[in-house]
Amino acid sequence: MALRLYNTLTRRMELFEPLEPGKVRMYCCGVTVYDYCHLGHARSYIVWDTVRRYLKWRGFDVRYVQNFTDIDDKILNRARQEGTSMQEVAERYIQAYFEDMAQLNVLEADEYPRATHTIDGIKRLIHELENKGYAYAADGDVYYHVRKFPEYGKLSGRKLEDMISGGSGRVDVEEPEAAKKKDPFDFALWKAAKEGEPFWESPWGAGRPGWHIECSAMVRACLGETIDIHVGGSDLIFPHHENEIAQSEAAHNRPLARYWLHNGMVNVGGEKMSKSLGNFTTIRELLSAPNGPAPMAVRLFVLTAHYRKPLDFTNEALAAAQNGWNTLKEGLLFQQEYGKKLGWVENGSVSLDSKAVQRFEAAMDDDFNTPSALAVLFELAKKLQRERNLLIHEGKTDTSPQESESTWRTLVALAQVLGLEAKAEKKIATGGLSDAEIEALIQKRLEARKAKDFVQSDRIRAELKAQGITLIDKPGGVTHWYRD
Secondary structure (H helix, E strand, C coil): CCCEEEECCCCEEEECCCCECCEEEEEECCCECCCCCEHHHHHHHHHHHHHHHHHHHCCCEEEEEECEECCCHHHHHHHHHHCCCHHHHHHHHHHHHHHHHHHCCCCCCCECCEHHHCHHHHHHHHHHHHHCCCEEEECCEEEECHHHCCCCCCCCCCCHHHCCCCCCHHHHHHHHHHHHCCCCCCEEEEEECCCCCCCECCCCCCEEECHHHHHHHHHHHHHCCCEEEEEEEHHHHHHHHHHHHHHHHHHHCCCCEEEEEEECCEEECCEECCCCCCCCCEHHHHHHCCCCCCHHHHHHHHHCCCCCCCEEECHHHHHHHHHHHHHHHHHHCHHHHHCCCCCCCCCCCCCCCHHHHHHHHHHHHECCCHHHHHHHHHHHHHHHHHHHHHHHHHCCCCCCHHHHHHHHHHHHHHHHHCCCCCCCCCCCCCCCCCHHHHHHHHHHHHHHHHCCCHHHHHHHHHHHHHCCEEEEEECCCEEEEEEC
8 A cells, every 4th residue: 555645735635756766855844942842842743753754664765854943033032031142042942852852752853954054045045036026125124025926825725815914923023014015915034133133144234034934945955945745733834834835936946845744733621722821731841740641651642643633632631641551561561571481582583463564554554544553553462461461360371472472573663663662671670579589478478378377478468569569379379470
């Protein structure tokens, strides 16, 4: 089955065919680094990390680029509030971004261009647009002449006459300069310097770039004039991605991206997440909260919904995801506890379960349908759970070592495609009981039972349970045990 995905630009499912066979050039709009990443960021970057991982699983050579917006009014406002500099604020939150994403097992991009490192490319692109008649200078600013681009609105489906000037809080700051514009729909490519703000010299005077031109320039610098896949949150469709298209396609006379993919928004308890509503949660707040979910439970939760649909964070949903992750984690760590007992050779010669792989790929080939793909993982994990229960209660299993090892290897491989990985755990935690100590206590308990000292017998069982050891008494006076 071939990979099909939903293209926001054409509003239909399409067969994925990269510009260059076997290679994918993919760009993701990154964060504006003025604060810690929130749940919306978690969803977006987990989703695109998973798409990237799956493309690589399918054999594509993927070059993945994600930018940092490190010059912006919000960054400057934070710097003023703190009495620091734009650079200090940006560096702090870039580092925080990497820390948060590492917890969620989001792979690092191949390149992280920054707006402030792309100033020369931005100025060149503005100059090209000016020469072609798509941009005009006005008292130190430079604006894009929207009506000069007939296809404006093709991504968002909006008609120019229906649009409200600005269209985003990002560009509201331009309104005091509205008198400079030839048309209220025009947007800034270059902004004249304001007192006390960072600036760069340019042919139009000292200033800094507008938000939209930054990504157009960074895409071109890192990936070329036309790329395969451009991704981001659905809130970026208009005006940001619409303006990217207008800028890049006017300059190059060719498509900016063949496929546009957008993830749905995040709600919290049924309401849009926002600071004003008091339901704004950062990734680090969520993960550091007492009894908060494990990072992999958060990743699993994000993948339980199709990436294009809204995602509602609730305590109940996160608790369910934690339970689900516990099941997957138990399966992923199955080899550590039971591989040797089952006689696994562990030399990598055992093949994956082809039917499970086919079902997984069929789900992911259908516009990255992670809920259906996860169903395959849970089936594999529950097979291993059954094996575990049989080993604990019966001391043996009716499945061949090759089959059980194949199930485990398939689970690990497919979970890794979704970025769900369980770290190997030590069998003996710090301060825990060794196997020999457990066996000695079990022997003491056996002797107590023979002497009909059931108080002592129960005390030893309770002591072991408190240490995470469960006992199962079998016929013939045999006791099996396992660590919880």
